Amino acid sequence: MGLRVTSFEATPNPNATKCIVDRPPTDRPRSYFDAESASGDPLAEALFAIEGVTTVLIHTAFITVNKTPDADWGAVRAGVERALVEHG
DSSP states (O other), rough: OOOOOEEEEEOOTTEEEEEEEESSSSSEEEEESSGGGGOOHHHHHHHTTTTTEEEEESSSSSSEEOOOOOOOOHHHHHHHHHHHHHOO
């Protein structure tokens, strides 16, 4: 069973959102600054497949996703929810 987003929290960066999930997404934090560096991590690859996603931080208690300034938060958040259910 995948992860479920319980809430999205704003961050000081208007192009980043903190995703609070229903259980720890990992036992070791990892961050990726581009899709190429996420190769081999199914969850990170799924998050980078969302149009507009630029960086990903998978922490032991949450996930933070950054997007391009012109990407729509509604579409990005919906994609994050799908990716976490399918790959989390």
